[in-house]
Every structure is written in C-alpha cells, then in structure tokens.
Amino acid sequence: DYGKSWIIKGHYWNKALNFLEKYKYKITIYNIVFYISNELQKKNLISNSIIHIPLILYHTKANYLQNKNNKTNNLSDKFLRDSIKRNPLLFGNLISFSSSNKVRFFNWALPKETLLSIIIPTRDNISLLKNCIRSINKFNAGCNIEIIVVDNNSTLDETRVFLENFKSSPNAHNKKVLSFPGEFNYSKINNYAAGFTKGNVILLLNNDTEFLKPLWGHELASNALRPGMGCIGAKLLFKDDTIQHAGVILGIGGIAGHAFKYFDSSDKYSRINSTQEYTAVTAACLAISRKNWDLLEGLDDKNLHVNYNDVDICLRAYSMGLKNLYLPQVELIHYESKTRGSPEGNAFYQWKKESQIMKKRWGDLLFSDPYY
Secondary structure (H helix, E strand, O other), rough: OOOOOOOOHHHHHHHHHHHHHOOOOOOOOOHHHHHHHHHHHHOOOOOHOOOOOOOOOOOOOOOOOOOOOOOOOOOHHHHHHHHHHHHHHEEEEEEEEEEEEOEEEEOOOOOOOEEEEEEEOOOHHHHHHHHHHHHHOOOOOOOOOEEEEEEEEOOOHHHHHHHHHHHOOOOOOHEEEEOOOOOHHHHHHHHHHOOOOOOOOEEEOOEEEOOOOOOOOHHHHHHHHOOOOEEEEEEEOOOOEEEEOOEEOOOOOHHHEOOOOOOOOOOOOHHOOOOEOOOOOOOOEEEHHHHHHHHHHHHHOOOOOOOOOOOHHHHHHHHHEEEEEEEEEEEEEOOOOOOOOOOOOOOHHHHHHHHHHHHHHHHHHHOOOOOO
C-alpha cells in the first residue's frame, strides 16, 4: 500500500505527470509513485530514495476504507502491464500478476532445474512429523523437492519405525534421514543438514507445520531465486485461523517479534495479505537460495543455538543489500501453542544469553526497524 501522503521531488513528480499525460494513462497517486519507483530502480537509487518517517503526521477519514466508490488510489492493470513490457530488465522473470481482495500477486518464473531441499529437524512427537510430511505430499509443491529429516535424539520405537519406512518409501532417492546426536542446537542441525542437500534452494521447515495450499514450493523457490532476494517467509496460522506469523518486526520484546500475532487471518485491510519486504521472517518456514545460504555461511551455530538465529541470518542478509520477503499466499498451520509461556530454568538462561548477543551484535537497528 503506497499510502496517500508523500513528499516527492518536483523533478520526478513532473516527469511522471508528463509521461502519464503523454500516453493517456489515468493520473492517480498509485500510477505516479509506481512510475517514480521504476525510474529510481533503473538508476539503482531505490534503496535510499524512499524513506518512511516513523511519526503519525495525518489521519484518513474514518469511513475511507468502507467507501467502495473511492478508486483514486488504484494502480491500473493496463499501466502495470505496459510498465512490465517497457522495463524487462526491472521485472526480469515475471510471468504474470493476479489480484485478490484488491491485492496483487506477482508470479515469477522458476528454472526447470530447480530443486527445493526441505530440512526438517525432529525429535519424537511423530504425529507432528507425519502431518507435516503428509501436507507436503498432499499439496503439489509446483517444483521438484527433496526432504531431509534430521533426527535429534529420538528414543521411541514408533519414531524409529516411521523414519525407516520414510526413507524406503516411493521416491526414496529424494528422501534422507540424518542422525544428529547431542544437545539441541537448531542452527547446527540445519547447517549440518544443508551439507547433504542437492538443491539450489533450501527450505528450513519446522516439524510442527502443515501446508494448506498447493504451489507453495514454486512460490518460495521462485522468489528465493530472484536477484537481490535473501530470506523468504510465509504466513503461519494457529489452529483457530489467527495469525502466528506474518513477518517479523524488530524491537518487540527487546529483540524481535511476529507481526499481527493473533489477528484474524482474513483481515482484508491490513498488511497481512500483501506480499512485502520485512527486515526478518521466521525460520519455521524460511526459503533461501543455496547461493545466498553459502554467502551468509548459514545460521550462527556458535552463538545462537536456539533463539533468534533466524532474525540474525535475515539481518545479515539485509546488511549485505539483500531483501527479505513475506509471502501471504504461502499458508501453513504452525502447531505452536498460543498459550506457550515464557522460557524457564535453563531455557530462560539460554534465551537471556542469546538476547544479549543480539543486542551487542545489532545494537540500535533492533530499536529502529526500517520496514516498520
């Protein structure tokens, strides 16, 4: 959502007006700002030329969103299509776009040789893993996949039997079970498993998640492979269809927290259902190209064993000029409890230690999220 209040350099404003008038496009704030943003991108000025002022400087009318006749802010489909044709270098491998509830979704091409390597750490609780893998098989990923399950200290016979059956089931060549004994270190488990992957895109996935729609793999992988992209996240829901994750905002709880937590997932007038950049996304479902995973050297398994390893890799991606993206069209249930309390005992001390590491490493950025 571009919003309706802008301070724009006169040169760019006049250039946009002249262009729209010349080619007889409707003059709307959306068309103007879209044109200007394309011009800035052509000159590689986009990252430091659009700035959000984090202050409330004006309010819209209370009934604005309910006014069905208010179309002054729409970006016309014709202008969008023509802009894509005129600027092939900007839009690269964009195939098409579609609209739902006044939100546009862009569909990107996926190279035929793409393989999405899914890493799922697990320890017993086999019913969770079964549901996760069942959803992967139920909803067509839209791309080739391999599944690597990493067993961290499971002890139950039913887990051993399931994992034996899993790696000998149909398409076994794209299924692996790795053993990772020792204390739980989420970062180290995933870094270890990444060394066994064959794909050009890696997907970190919690065992307590379940996909809800098809083509999730295509969406995650195609965006992860776009130039300039870092970490790609998804919409995660509690069982009651409220939001568990719709992006990560820095500063919540002193470090970072999930955006729109507990909101109704069908909320039409918020950012919940818009594809957008965030400073970070959760590793409960996080895709990244193999190239960028190697560039960032994976998760920090020396300092961030349990907490904030996902925020940290996203911030490292951001600091290298990569964009972290939230995709609302990729939906999963995350069976994390809504009533889960604060960490206690050793878990509390682990959280406290890793919180201090994040504060020392990222400093003031944690209290001034550039995307919020």
